[in-house]
Amino acid sequence: MTRPNAAIVVTAIALLFAGLASWGIYSYLSKESAKSKAASGQAIVVAAVDMPIGAKLSAAQLKTANVPTENIPQGSFTAPQQLEGRIVVRQLTAGDTITEQKLMPKEGATATGVMTYIVPQGHRAVTVGVNEVAGVAGFLAPNNRVDVVLVNGNVKVYQLRELKSVPLPGRELLNPGKRKS
Template sequence: MRSSKGLLMLLIAGLAGLGAVVFATRWVQAQAAGDGKIAVAGTDLELGSRLSPEMLRMVDWPAGSVPPGAFLDLKLLEGRVVKTSLQRGEPVLESKLAPEGTKGGLSAVVAEGKRAMTVRVNDVVGVAGFALPGNYVDIMVNTQEEGANRSDRDRAISKIVLERILVLAVAQEANRDTTKPRVVNAVTLEVTPEEAEKLDLARSVGSLSLVLRNQIDPKMAETEGATKTSLLNGVAVAPPAPAPKPAARTVVRRGKPAAPVATVAAAPTEPRSCVEVIKGVIKVTECF
């Protein structure tokens, strides 16, 4: 009797397990049937790259989590230009592409209404190579105050003239994923037309320096610029004392009328020691 009950329980347990397996299999198949395919990068892509079919591939993607702007057909991506770097296997989205008809290269990543302008830098001006594509910098110019000569260091001034300027490229490299500093001789900046005019004037009237700033700091600094007086805590720099004017003496030529008298400037002489010598009734002053 007891053995019959045990066999019955085993049979019921086996049937329940078989039913669970069948149910789970059907659920998995149903989920798989709802999956789709989307386009992803087949290799690492740099910004400005023009897409071709060999750069892309289709992969399975759960239907319930397809990102907005994904592409379900590779033909729709042919000839499009990416405006940001893409890693291998990363979905290609409409938000990461330049408008249709855009040609490849750096011009594809310049924002609407902006311009790309290149300035010459060195290892110091370029913040030791840490001004990389995607970073923001301020532009500072060192020049002379209005009306001063270029050689007049006492009237020099340093002033930040442009703030939060995006670095588009360093030399011919526009990859924004790198973090390794690169010392180059040219940096391309994204500026508005008005900022381009200021930048061109600044580099013609003085020397430029790039000032690296925090990526997420949008605040603008309002400064008056640094001069030699402000650098020395407000102590005014005294101008050099003018040289004393040489004393004039009158020379009268012998044998000539006294009317035409020529006046010449006496050359400055060093102070000398003088003594009076009396010879009989004659007194003579001798200096040496």
């Protein structure tokens, strides 16, 4: 018997290892592909645009996005039609998942009454009367910080500049009233 040529043996061994490597890579990629298909998730409703508290939802403000099934928050919605006319009680940014907790309950769905959702639990809101002559018309916006000072009608402007302490400094302004444009 003659011995096989060394080149033939090396080629046969190389082909065997190449076949094993190809089979291993194919198996691995098949499993990863199956995992990614399983994790492709479900379509849920998200905000298409930024929305302030009190905004009434419409189809133009909503879109759907695929989310892995294990990451879908409880109370989320699958169709934009489910949210038509609902009122937002938490500020939303584009891409935020819309859940039941971020919306006013269905039985109270009017744009009025959102102040209940703006004031943090354990805090109180106070109404302070001011008029346009007082100089605040159009200059203040929600979430501005203001110092609240109580003065009687006999105080002169120069006396306010000498005020040593402010009873309520840096208070958050929830709603300055109607803005005139």
